[in-house]
Amino acid sequence: MTQTQLGAAPHPSRAKVILAFAAIYLIWGSTFLGIRYAIETLPPFLMAGARFSLAGAGMFAWAKFKGDKTGWSWAHWRRAFVVGALLLLCGNGGVTWAEKYIASGLVALLVAIEPLWVVVLNWAITRKRPNAKVLGGVLIGLVGVALLMRGGLNQRPEVAGLSAIGAGVVLFAGLAWAAGSLYANRRPIKAATSLVSGMQMMAGGSLLLLLGLFAGDFGRFEVQRVSAVSLFAFAYLAIFGALGFTAYSWLLRNVSPARAATYAYVNPAVAVFLGWLLANEPLTMRMLLAAAVIVGSVALITTYGSEPPPVDATELHDSECPAPPFA
DSSP: OOHHHHHHOSSOOHHHHHHHHHIIIIIHHHHHHHHHHHTTTSOHHHHHHHHHHHHHHHHHHHHHHTTOOOOOSHHHHHHHHHHHIIIIIIIIHHHHHHTTTSOHHHHHHHHTTHHHHHHHHHHHHHOOOOOHHHHHHHHHHHHHHHHHHHTOSOOOGGGHHHHHHHHHHHHHHHHHHHHHHHHHHHSOOOSOHHHHHHHHHHHHHHHHHHHHHHHTHHHHOOGGGOOHHHHHHHHHHHHHHHHHHHHHHHHHHHSOHHHHTTHHHHHHHHHHHHHHHHHOOOOOHHHHHHHHHHHHHHHHHHHHSOOOOOOOTTTOOGGGSOOOOOO
């Protein structure tokens, strides 16, 4: 189905909308736990780089198979590498590394404040002060982060010393993700969604593989030690992560941006619940309170933040869309 066809459908079926929302809520919320299982026996940067390189190559090849003639210019690839470096190398790479030392649910909660960084960076770039409700959301989000930090980020004594460092890496990853999202919006690649996302994933994946080479991940990779659980998690991330992105892109053409953006405060709740249910991760009253505070702050920011002018759906491409979560 072409983008024009997607944009031309004024009233998508209720079933399709429900399935698309289920995909972005459940799939993206579950990728945090998927990362935890994948890096149990796979080196983190090598795993993330291979995941995005394979998924990106598949999407790029599909776009070319469908007849897309764009995507070969150096200007396009230069922008794809900038976005890939910010979103995937720094953003997803930081999250993946941090999950070695912090529970996946806690990482998801720290990731959830990414809209806070978008507000701060937009303020710095445009010099336009956000309204009082958005600023209130930013402050509430910081309170939620403080609650998480005070409650302890990991109960495993052997890695307790790295938990605070891991939390700092996740917060920096959120900042990088926000910066990459803003860059993508201001310097868009005017091409089909599948082609642009494929280029960005291949660019970011190659940078992650390069980082893995320098970090020694290739030397630590031993095929005989890779578990079936890690292999299944890797396949899940590579395949279903891309499917979730496709569902999100479809929603942006068929529902309001505010409704599509609800993933930002549903995904953390899904991640925390799955981490508790399937991985025996801690779930304390302090965590629940911090989760409520952070989700509330994101709701304030996404609900009362100024929205961009509407874009013709036939011209909408990946770089004009809010970036998906970095898991």
